[in-house]
Every structure is written in structure tokens, then in C-alpha cells.
Amino acid sequence: MNLWSSLKYYWNSAVAVPTPRASTVTTQAQRRKATYSSSAIAAITVIVFTGIIGERFYNQPKLAVETIAPTTVIAPTDGEFEDKKTTEEKRQEIRTGAILSLKRDAEVTSAIKQDIRTLLNDITRIRDMAGEFPFADLNILSIPSQVALRQLPDDQWQEFVAIADQLTQAELPPLGQLMPSDIDLAPPLRELYDYARTNEPEAVQTVITQIIVAREGFQQAVQAARQTEQTLFRRHQSLLLRLSSEQWTETQTQLLAASDRILTQGIPKGTADSLLKETIQVQTKNDVISSAFITDALTSYLRPNLIEDKEETKRRSEQAALAIEPVTVTVRAGDVIVERGETITQADFVLLDGFGLSDRQINWWGLAGSAAMVSGSAVIMVMVIRRVHRPMRCRDHLLLSLISLSTPLLVFFNVPYSNLSAVGLLTSSLYSPAIAFTQVSLLSGIVAVSSETLQWQHLVTGTIGGLIASILGGRLRSREEQATMSGIVGVSQTVVSFSLSLIASASAETLWYVFLPEAVLYGFSGTAWIVVALGISPYLERLFDLVTPIRLAELSNPNRPLLKRLALEAPGTFQHTMFVASLAEAAARELSCNVELVRAGTLYHDIGKMHDPLGFIENQMGGPNKHDIIDDPWKSREIIRKHVTEGLVMARKYGLPQAIRDFIPEHQGKLLISYFFYQAKNRYQAEGKSPEDLNEAEFRYAGPIPQSRETGLVMLADGCEAALRSLKDATPEQALIMVNKIFRARWQDGQLDDCGIRREELPYIAEIFVQVWQQYNHQRLAYPKAALEPTSKS
Numbered sequence: 001m002n003l004w005s006s007l008k009y010y011w012n013s014a015v016a017v018p019t020p021r022a023s024t025v026t027t028q029a030q031r032r033k034a035t036y037s038s039s040a041i042a043a044i045t046v047i048v049f050t051g052i053i054g055e056r057f058y059n060q061p062k063l064a065v066e067t068i069a070p071t072t073v074i075a076p077t078d079g080e081f082e083d084k085k086t087t088e089e090k091r092q093e094i095r096t097g098a099i100l101s102l103k104r105d106a107e108v109t110s111a112i113k114q115d116i117r118t119l120l121n122d123i124t125r126i127r128d129m130a131g132e133f134p135f136a137d138l139n140i141l142s143i144p145s146q147v148a149l150r151q152l153p154d155d156q157w158q159e160f161v162a163i164a165d166q167l168t169q170a171e172l173p174p175l176g177q178l179m180p181s182d183i184d185l186a187p188p189l190r191e192l193y194d195y196a197r198t199n200e201p202e203a204v205q206t207v208i209t210q211i212i213v214a215r216e217g218f219q220q221a222v223q224a225a226r227q228t229e230q231t232l233f234r235r236h237q238s239l240l241l242r243l244s245s246e247q248w249t250e251t252q253t254q255l256l257a258a259s260d261r262i263l264t265q266g267i268p269k270g271t272a273d274s275l276l277k278e279t280i281q282v283q284t285k286n287d288v289i290s291s292a293f294i295t296d297a298l299t300s301y302l303r304p305n306l307i308e309d310k311e312e313t314k315r316r317s318e319q320a321a322l323a324i325e326p327v328t329v330t331v332r333a334g335d336v337i338v339e340r341g342e343t344i345t346q347a348d349f350v351l352l353d354g355f356g357l358s359d360r361q362i363n364w365w366g367l368a369g370s371a372a373m374v375s376g377s378a379v380i381m382v383m384v385i386r387r388v389h390r391p392m393r394c395r396d397h398l399l400l401s402l403i404s405l406s407t408p409l410l411v412f413f414n415v416p417y418s419n420l421s422a423v424g425l426l427t428s429s430l431y432s433p434a435i436a437f438t439q440v441s442l443l444s445g446i447v448a449v450s451s452e453t454l455q456w457q458h459l460v461t462g463t464i465g466g467l468i469a470s471i472l473g474g475r476l477r478s479r480e481e482q483a484t485m486s487g488i489v490g491v492s493q494t495v496v497s498f499s500l501s502l503i504a505s506a507s508a509e510t511l512w513y514v515f516l517p518e519a520v521l522y523g524f525s526g527t528a529w530i531v532v533a534l535g536i537s538p539y540l541e542r543l544f545d546l547v548t549p550i551r552l553a554e555l556s557n558p559n560r561p562l563l564k565r566l567a568l569e570a571p572g573t574f575q576h577t578m579f580v581a582s583l584a585e586a587a588a589r590e591l592s593c594n595v596e597l598v599r600a601g602t603l604y605h606d607i608g609k610m611h612d613p614l615g616f617i618e619n620q621m622g623g624p625n626k627h628d629i630i631d632d633p634w635k636s637r638e639i640i641r642k643h644v645t646e647g648l649v650m651a652r653k654y655g656l657p658q659a660i661r662d663f664i665p666e667h668q669g670k671l672l673i674s675y676f677f678y679q680a681k682n683r684y685q686a687e688g689k690s691p692e693d694l695n696e697a698e699f700r701y702a703g704p705i706p707q708s709r710e711t712g713l714v715m716l717a718d719g720c721e722a723a724l725r726s727l728k729d730a731t732p733e734q735a736l737i738m739v740n741k742i743f744r745a746r747w748q749d750g751q752l753d754d755c756g757i758r759r760e761e762l763p764y765i766a767e768i769f770v771q772v773w774q775q776y777n778h779q780r781l782a783y784p785k786a787a788l789e790p791t792s793k794s
Contacts, residue, residue: 037394045401046378050371052408053450057366065349069338073352075331081354083327086346091324101312102268108305109263115301116259120252123233123240127248130221130241135214140195140207145188147242149211150218152185157215160185164208167196232300236293243290251290255297258283262298266306276302310517329354370450377442381435388434390708396431399544400439403427407443408450417525418462420444421469421489422533428473429537429548436470457500458522465493465526469533477549477596486530494523547659552596555660556603562654566607572618573609576721577602579776583717583724587768588710591761598710601663604656605714608647608664615639618722633676633683637699640673644701666711667718668701669751705751712755716743716765724773732770739766 063069134146141149152160163185166173172193196204218241225237233240243251261283267276280298284291329350331337337355338348381400385392403423410419420440428436444463448456472485498519541551554560558567567574581602588598613619614626615636627636647664677699681691706712719742727735743762746752757765 038392038397041394041397041401042378042382045405046371046374048405049374049408049446050367052405052412053374053446054367054370055412056450057363057370061349061352061360063344063349063352065344065346067344069340069342069344069348072340073337075333075335075337075351076355077333078331079351079354080328080330081350083329083346083350086327087324090327101309101316102266102306103309103312104263104266105305105307108303108307112263112301112303112305113259116255116297119232119297119301120255122228124248126221126224126228126233127241127243129217129224131214131217133214133242133244136207136210141188141191141211143242145191146214148185149188150215151222152215156185160189161212163189164192164211167192168201168205168208172196232293232297235296236290239290239293247289251294254285254290255294258294258298259302262302263305267302267304268306269304271304373446373449377446380442381438384435384438388432395544396546399430399540399546400427400435404439404443408447411447416458417522417529418447418459418466419529419532420462420466421493421526422529424466424469425473425485425530425533426537426540428470429476429550430540430544430546433470433474436473437467440466440470457497460500461493461497461522462526464496465489465529468492469530474549477553482530482534482550486527486534489530490523490527492523493526494519497522541657542655545658547597547600547657549596551657552600555600555656556596558603562607562650562656563603566610569610570606570613570616570619572621573606573613573616576618577606579725580605580714580717580721582776583720583769583772584710584713586772587713587717587765590764590768591709591713593709593713597659598713601660601710602714602717604647604651604660605663605667605718606643606647607650608643608645610650611642611646612639616643627676633680637673637676637680640676641701644668662707663711663714665702666704666706666708667714669705669715670700670703671746671749671751672696673699673701705753706755709756712752712757713765715751715755716746717769719746720769724769724777727773727777732774735770735773736766739769 063073130150134141134143135150136146149160192204192207195207221241222237225234228234240248258280262279265279277295277299280295280302284294284298329347331351337351338344342348344352403426406419407423410417420443423443424436424440426436427439440463444459444466448459468489469485472488476482476485498516501519537548538551540546541548547555558564563574566577581599584598584602585595587593588595609616609619614623617625620626627639630636630639644665648661651661651664677694677696680699681694684691684694706715720739723738723742724735727738730738740763743766747759747762
């Protein structure tokens with residue numbers, strides 16, 4: 001899924017259903033009070049926000065750079081003033097351009113020297129196989145003859161051996177009879193014939209033996225050369241095998257000395273091949289017979305061995321920046337600073353401001369513009385909140401204001417690392433990804449327009465991190481996902497920062513040792529802000545009574561103390577709760593509601609029954625019905641109604657958030673406790689009283705009715721649970737009829753008026769409930785009786 005698809009997905013999912021966080025205000029007086037409080041918070045936020053971002057308008061010069069001078073201004077006295085803005089710009093330019101400082105990489109240098117020594121050792125080994133050269137006295141055989149004899153092919157070699165045998169005879173045959181068929185053999189044979197005429201056969205045989213030994217060694221060397229990986233040796237094989245020991249020693253000395261000189265001088269990255277070849281030619285002696293081999297070897301093995309010295313580069317850059325003399329502007333008394341109608345330059349402004357002639361004052365229009373921008377952003381936020389979230393409490397408005405104010409405050413104090421990633425994560429997890437996305441976008445826009453110090457690359461980097469945190473923050477469900485998201489934000493900010501530096505920088509050499517570390521630092525700052533947000537999130541949840549998906553997952557843990565008590569003290573209620581949760585969760589998932597909230601709220605919706613577990617039939621385990629013993633519908637009514645009030649007391653005692661506490665009264669709404677109401681009517685009738693005199697309101701729960709789709713679903717699931725459990729052999733069609741009947745009663749009773757569930761959704765919810773019931777009530781195979789009887793061992 002690409003970024004655009006992810007944005008659409010999370011935006012739509014966030015917009016589709018309001019996310020419940022707390023009960024709505026139910027009375028007109030409370031609504032009025034909340035409206036006043038929220039308006040006051042909004043007004044204070046706009047004022048404070050405007051005060052922070054409009055700080056530059058408090059003492060703004062009227063005669064500023066790029067404005068038109070209304071009159072001609074003359075210098076009252078001699079003056080010299082520093083142009084701090086221009087001075088800092090020049091220094092920053094020096095820092096950004098960076099004066100490159102290099103140092104030798106010891107590992108690379110050592111590796112190059114080792115490679116060259118390995119080459120020389122391999123060549124020496126092969127030369128040792130070939131033997132000394134020249135292998136015979138040059139007065140007997142010349143160098144060309146010795147070279148030719150060593151590398152004769154087999155057929156010519158056999159012919160040579162046959163002719164050479166005749167030269168060892170006491171009487172030499174005529175030279176004409178000994179001439180070979182190949183003309184290449186003629187020169188060495190003529191030289192050997194001349195030697196044989198004046199020397200004894202034994203001396204001639206000695207020379208022939210030297211030739212044979214030299215050729216065998218040469219052939220072995222050639223074979224070894226074919227098997228070696230030293231391609232450089234194969235290119236210069238003919239030269240290297242005919243060098244004398246003295247010449248080879250000189251060659252090695254020249255090669256090592258030249259490489260040492262060049263490596264000591266250093267080869268920087270990006271050195272052109274032509275420049276490297278020129279350096280090699282300067283460092284080598286051309287009068288050496290093996291100069292071509294030396295040049296080729298150095299060209300092949302030398303490579304850049306200089307790396308950036310980051311510390312020295314920074315030191316020299318800062319030193320060079322500080323060495324920049326302050327830019328000053330001077331003027332003599334009576335000189336014209338600026339003519340009327342001219343555009344004021346930076347130098348003009350320095351003089352005007354230095355003499356106190358820049359007419360500094362409060363820029364009311366600038367402040368008004370800032371206030372308008374902040375107010376417009378606040379209106380957009382309110383519109384988004386109303387679209388994607390149920391009505392907020394005053395504390396929610398206060399928290400959003402505080403989170404929003406943190407960003408311009410950091411800019412005001414010149415903190416370069418934007419906290420937009422923390423803003424996105426907090427708002428997304430506490431409220432909604434859509435609200436967080438809008439908040440980050442508006443904050444980045446406000447800061448971009450209002451800040452004169454924050455660099456745009458840094459703002460874009462922080463904005464990207466904030467938007468990513470906004471999209472992903474509301475979906476975190478585990479510590480692993482938190483760690484993954486912090487890594488994603490860090491990597492994203494690193495990549496964005498480096499890419500922007502790559503676009504903006506004019507010097508490619510400074511990218512890796514100046515901008516890459518800076519990009520990594522900005523990536524780390526994004527991750528650090530995520531860690532800060534995760535650290536303070538639990539405290540904000542407690543202080544502002546909010547829930548996040550992770551906190552909901554923690555509250556849904558059956559090992560929580562309150563849920564363990566419920567399972568032990570009211571096991572029937574606990575089983576009832578689990579089935580209600582299954583029904584409500586399935587419907588919430590299909591209707592794109594907050595499934596985690598439904599799960600957690602359902603688990604706690606009946607905790608009040610622990611005040612008198614036996615007062616509820618699911619906990620009686622087949623024992624006597626307590627209400628039959630009481631035989632008083634008014635007392636029974638109080639026991640039933642009390643599970644709501646006692647549940648709220650327990651919830652507060654155990655620190656459950658308001659979003660969870662809402663499920664306790666709202667799942668019953670203002671339902672009629674019909675069983676005991678009709679029992680009371682019968683009692684009235686038996687006592688001769690009119691049943692119409694019985695106040696129905698006394699037998700209803702206190703409410704409020706469900707205020708969110710989530711609590712509405714739990715009310716419907718709670719009403720259907722007992723009825724569905726009672727069905728054993730019913731068909732799905734019969735179950736669906738019964739569920740729809742219960743839904744119709746709730747709708748007609750007005751219990752679903754405020755929760756946002758539409759009437760056309762009720763049949764769909766009923767089908768979901770029946771499907772869950774079928775999963776619990778599926779057919780099972782009956783075990784044969786024999787399978788249940790113990791088998792006897794023979």
C-alpha cells in the first residue's frame with residue numbers, strides 16, 4: 001500500500017464513525033456551561049497562540065528592508081554599525097560549504113600495500129621456477145638466442161636437440177648440413193656451432209644441458225602463470241621472466257618506493273584516472289627497463305585512500321566562519337542614508353536601525369493577520385472534530401490546545417527539532433487520526449508562515465514525521481507496533497532531511513560528512529519525540545480521563561483485578577458478559593465502530609452485579625430465587641437498579657476511564673424493569689388499587705440512554721443475550737424474528753434516539769447477532785454410549 005492509499009484508508013476509517021471518548025452533556029445547563037468553557041478555552045488559545053507566533057510584530061520597524069522610504073533620511077552623526085544579518089549569512093554559507101579536511105585511511109592504505117607485496121611475491125615465485133636469466137654466458141649465446149631457446153615449441157625443440165647432439169661429436173659436420181628447417185633456430189645454432197668449433201665436446205655438452213634445464217624451468221613457470229590469478233603478470237610475462245636478478249630487485253624497489261610516495265601523499269575520492277596516471281608517471285623512473293610494468297601495477301592497485309576527517313572539517317569550517325570579519329556599514333554625518341521613494345536595502349536598514357530611525361512599533365496589522373490565521377485554523381479544527389468525533393469535553397479542548405501550543409513554543413525558544421511527530425502520535429492515539437492529520441498540517445502551515453528562524457528543510461522533515469505518526473498512531477495495539485512506528489518515523493525523517501539537503505546543497509562533497517550526520521540527527525529527533533509522546537501518554541490518559549487503543553487492550557485483560565473478581569464472585573454474570581461481548585464486538589467490527597472500546601466496555605458493563613450476585617438469576621446456579629423469597633417487587637426493583645449505581649462506584653474506585661464507565665448506565669438506558677413492574681401492577685390490582693396509579697418511571701433505570709453507537713450496540717446485545725441463550729432447537733429464522741422483536745421494542749421505547757444507530761441498520765445488526773449465536777449453538781456429534789463406558793483390562 002503506497003502512502004496516498006494509506007492516507008485515504010486511515011482518513012476514511014477515521015471519518016466514518018465518531019470515536020467515543022466520554023459521555024455527552026445531558027442537561028441544558030451543563031451544555032451551556034460546557035459551551036462557555038470551551039469558548040473561553042478557544043479564545044485563550046487563539047490569544048496565546050497569536051502572542052507566540054506574532055512575537056516579531058511587537059517591535060517591528062516600519063522602515064524595513066524592501067519597503068519604500070517615505071522621506072529622505074540623513075545621518076545625524078558619523079556612525080559605524082555591524083550588519084549582523086549579513087555577517088551570519090556569510091558565516092552560515094562557509095559552514096554549509098565546509099572546508100574539506102582529509103586523512104589517510106590506515107586500513108585501506110595497508111590493504112593496498114599488502115596487495116602490491118602479494119603481487120611481487122607471486123611474480124618472484126614464478127621467476128624462481130624459471131631460473132636465473134641469462135642462463136648461459138653471453139659470449140656463447142646472446143640474449144635474443146637465450147630468449148628464443150627457452151620458449152621453443154615442442155616440434156622445434158625436438159629438432160634443436162637432434163642437431164645439438166651432433167655438435168658434441170669429435171668431428172663437426174659442415175654448418176650447411178646442420179641448418180634447421182625453421183629459420184628462427186638458425187641464429188642460436190650458428191652461435192652454438194661457433195662455440196663448438198673452438199671448444200671441447202664436454203664444454204659444448206655443458207652449454208646444451210644449461211639450455212635444457214632453462215627450457216624446462218621456463219615451461220613450468222609458464223604453466224604456473226596460466227594458473228595464477230595475477231592477470232598483471234600474464235600481461236608482462238615475457239618481460240618479467242627475462243629480467244635479471246639485479247633488474248628484478250631494482251623493479252621491486254622502484255614499485256614499492258613509488259607506491260609509498262603516492263599513498264603518503266594520498267589519493268582522494270573522485271580522483272580522475274588521467275590525473276592518477278600523471279601522478280604515477282611523475283613518481284616513476286622512465287629509464288628502468290620495467291617502467292611499463294611498474295606503471296601498469298600502480299595504475300591497477302592504487303585506489304583512493306583518503307577519507308573525510310569529520311572533526312577536523314567541522315573545526316576548520318567553524319574556524320573559517322568565525323574568521324569572517326563582521327560586516328559593517330559606515331556613514332558620515334550629513335550623508336543621505338536613503339532617498340525618498342527608494343527601496344530600503346539591508347545596508348540602509350542597518351543604518352536606520354542603528355540611529356533609531358527605523359520607526360519601530362507594534363505592527364497591529366501583522367498581529368491581526370496572525371490572529372486571523374490562528375482563528376481560521378481553529379475553525380477548521382472545530383469542523384473536523386465535529387465531523388469525525390462526538391462532542392468533546394472542556395478538558396479535551398484544553399488538551400488539544402496544550403498539544404498545539406507546544407510546537408510554536410519550541411520554535412519561539414529556537415529548538416531546531418520539531419515535535420510534530422509527538423503531536424501527531426498523541427492526538428491520533430488519544431482522539432482520531434483525522435484530527436491529528438489536520439492538526440499537524442495546520443501547525444506546520446502556521447509555523448512556516450510565522451517563523452523567521454526555522455529553516456524550511458527542518459520544518460518539512462518534521463511535518464513528514466508528524467503526518468506519518470498521525471496516520472499510524474491511532475492504530476497502535478502493541479509495544480512492537482510502537483517500536484516499529486518510531487523506527488518508521490526516524491527513517492522517514494532521515495531520508496527526507498538528506499534528500500532536501502541533496503537538492504539544496506551546491507557542494508556534493510559536503511553531503512556525506514555534513515548533511516548525512518545532520519539527517520541522521522533529525523531522524524533520531526523524530527524517534528526521540530515519539531518516545532517522549534509514548535512516555536507521557538499514560539499520564540495524559542489519567543489526567544484528562546482518556547483512552548487509547550493500547551489502554552483499552554490493557555483494560556480488556558481478564559487478569560485485571562476487577563475482572564478476576566467478577567469471574568470469581570459472579571461467574572454467571574461473567575459468562576453473560578463474555579457472550580454479550582461476542583455479539584457486540586461482531587456488530588462493531590462490521591459497522592466500523594471502535595471494537596476495542598466495545599470489548600473493554602462490555603467486560604465492565606455489569607460489574608455492579610457483584611454487590612449482590614444472587615439477586616441476578618444467572619448467578620443462582622439452579623438454587624432458590626432470591627426475589628421469590630423477598631416477594632416485594634419494589635425491593636427487587638432496587639436490587640436490580642442498584643447494579644448500575646454500584647457499578648459506577650466500583651468503576652471510580654478502580655480508576656476506570658469515563659469512556660468505560662459510560663457503558664454501565666448507558667447499556668440499560670431508561671429501560672423498564674418490566675418483570676417487577678408487572679408484578680407490582682398485579683399486587684396493586686390484588687390489593688384493590690388501580691394499576692394506573694403505579695408510576696412507571698419508578699421502575700425504569702435512571703439512564704442516560706446510549707450516547708454512542710458503541711454503547712447502543714451493547715444495549716442491544718445485552719437485551720438479546722438471555723433470549724438467544726434460551727433457544728435450543730430454534731432455527732436461525734426463528735432466532736432472527738425474536739432479535740428483531742427486541743430491537744423494535746428498544747427503538748419504539750426511544751432508547752436508541754441519541755446513539756447514532758440508524759433504523760435501517762437494525763436488521764443488519766440482527767443478522768450479525770444470529771450468526772454469532774449459530775457459532776455458539778452449532779450441532780455436535782453425540783458420543784456412542786460404548787465410547788463413554790470404561791474399558792476393562794484383560
